[in-house]
Every structure is written in structure tokens, then in C-alpha cells.
Amino acid sequence: MAKIFQVTARAGMTRVVEPVARGLLRAGVSPNAVTVTGTVGVLVGALGFGARGQLVAGALIVTFFALTDMLDGTMARMSGGSTRFGAFLDSSMDRVADSAVFGAVAYWLATEGNHSGVAAALICLAVGGLVSYVKARAEGLGMTGNVGVAERTERLLIVGVGGLLTGLGVGPALEISLWLLAAVSIFTVGQRVAHVYRQAQLVGRE
Numbered sequence: 001m002a003k004i005f006q007v008t009a010r011a012g013m014t015r016v017v018e019p020v021a022r023g024l025l026r027a028g029v030s031p032n033a034v035t036v037t038g039t040v041g042v043l044v045g046a047l048g049f050g051a052r053g054q055l056v057a058g059a060l061i062v063t064f065f066a067l068t069d070m071l072d073g074t075m076a077r078m079s080g081g082s083t084r085f086g087a088f089l090d091s092s093m094d095r096v097a098d099s100a101v102f103g104a105v106a107y108w109l110a111t112e113g114n115h116s117g118v119a120a121a122l123i124c125l126a127v128g129g130l131v132s133y134v135k136a137r138a139e140g141l142g143m144t145g146n147v148g149v150a151e152r153t154e155r156l157l158i159v160g161v162g163g164l165l166t167g168l169g170v171g172p173a174l175e176i177s178l179w180l181l182a183a184v185s186i187f188t189v190g191q192r193v194a195h196v197y198r199q200a201q202l203v204g205r206e
Helices: 002-026 031-052 055-066 068-078 084-111 115-140 152-167 173-205
Strands: none
Touching (some): 031 084, 055 068, 084 152, 115 173
């Protein structure tokens, strides 16, 4: 059911993203430029607003620029496919943006004395990196690891909604969203490890 929802949501976003991607390509904007711009936007939202406790503004800015992760990929596909450097840049900028988001959240929660929230944010930061690493390592070994309920866009949306609700006065929403995200991220790592294990077993039998 979760996968069906993900596919449906992404299909809906694609219908919005594709016209924007075509327009940017016609204007001479490259996918790599969109990648860097999106990362800078996330940094501004996370460090300039979220870390200072301006959660509503921070969440809205981060969510908006995080969606460029779909935009640059669509642009690359429309222009003939991602280059090796483009794929490298995209993955690297994703790690920078994720670190900024969860680092900013952890910092703000620490200033508020919310130690449980800080712990959840740090778990999300560490396990989020592991989710991406497992996929990259599997692909480096000639297998796939692109499964799981909590991919990058979903993770940022979960923490973004939590930050937005807390900024609007729903006090524990951010902490709850972080612990929820920590749980689904750990589950996703397990899903990907199991998926790679099954592939490795099949290869071993050939």
C-alpha cells in the first residue's frame, strides 16, 4: 500500500515537474545548475531559518527546494540522460542538504533542551546516510537497492511536516515526526539489506 501511494504521488508530481523542466531546458538552464541551486536553497532554509527556530519558514523553504531533486532528474532524462558527473554531483549535494537539515534540527532542539528530539534527529541523520549508502554500495556491486518505504523525498517531507506543525503551535509534532522517521528509516535499511541478500543468493547459485 505504501509503495502504491509513493508511485501515485510521484506520478502526480511528474505532471507538474515536466513542464517546468522543459521550460528551464529551453532557457538554457542545466540540470547541474538546478542541483546546486536546490542545495543552496535547502541550506538557506535549514541553517538560516530552521536552526534559529523559525520553523514554518524553514520547513516551507526546505520542502520547496527539496522538490528540485525531482526536477533535475527529469531535466537530465529529457536532455538525453544523466552524465556520470551529474549523477555524482546530485548524490553529493543530497548528502550536503540532508546533513544541513538534520544538523539544523538537532541544533535547535538542543537549544530548547529537548534531548529526546536531539537523539532522534541524530539517528535520522546517521540512518538516512546509511539508506543511501546501502543503495550505492549495492549498485557498485552490480545489484540494485532501490526499495523501501522511506526514500529521500519522503524523509524530507516527514521532517518538513513535523517542523511546520511545531512552528504552528503543535508542540511535539517535530519530535514525533523525527522518531517516526527514525523508525521507518531503520526499516528501510533492513528492506534494502534483505533485497541485496536475496540477489546475492541468486547470483551464488548461478
